[in-house]
Amino acid sequence: MGASAEHSEDGSGGGCLACDLIAGTEPLPGGTISRTGHWTVEHCVGPLGLGTLVVKPLRHVVHVADLTAEESAELGPLLRRTSEAVTAVTSPEQVYVCLWSHAGGVPGHIHFVVQPARADDMARHDAYGPALQVAMFGAGRVPGEHDVADVCDRLRAALAEPAR
Template sequence: MSDESGCLACDLIDGRQELPGGRIDETRHWVVEHCVGPLSVGALIVKPLRHVVHVADLTAEESAELGPLLQRTSAALTELTAPEQIYVTLWSHAGGVPGHIHFVVQPVHKPEMERHGRYGPALQVAMFATGEHPGPDEVRAFADRMRAHLQVGHGA
């Protein structure tokens, strides 16, 4: 599916790297996975299956699926986690070089903002600075809950 060996996003898609929780949701062109970085449990990644480094390079079909998938993912996270806000941010750099685009869809709660004394992008930067990754068991349990919630929502 993906086409860039050595790209973490592609390696996760193709199973060359371990992905706690596995694939949560997918469309013809996009995949939803739990974030492997130091964001909170429930922070998800929405990324194209194809290696794309610029939003401008998305095909019409990829673009058409993106909005509905971000909305569905955000709505499910809202229902499961009751956050203060859902952040949807584009991340696309690795070492200062454009990389495989991915949207972080992150539920944010008051205790996280208070703990770090930050909100918005500064909160995400502060969370990355701690280097504290959620445990794989917590990630797997949340991914299972999210997957089940989405299946019910899809009428499966």
């Protein structure tokens, strides 16, 4: 396992969208929301709704088992704080946190999706949980850049507040 030879340890290059977003070679609507020594928090670039965040390691990691002790130590508290910020800013029914790491059926840069599950989204798609995510991808509705920038500013402020 470990980092692929086509990806640098600093998270740049090699055709990995997650690495390219970190490196700034692909546009990132809303910009970086938060960054720790080992992780970054960004708005999802896909159709999972406004306020859906991605928490991913700064280096290219394909398997959770390959996380370092330091990366692992930061992960739990960061996921909790990110979920807390999403809850405070979006007031959802629930916040889903799930690991994604496939691109075209091939394991890719791991990332945790932190998604506000809203009643109106569940009603619109007549789905919840994984079925809601599949339905949202099927619908393909990506939030507008202005809306993403606005919610990212609010999420950035919420994440900057001291943890409860």
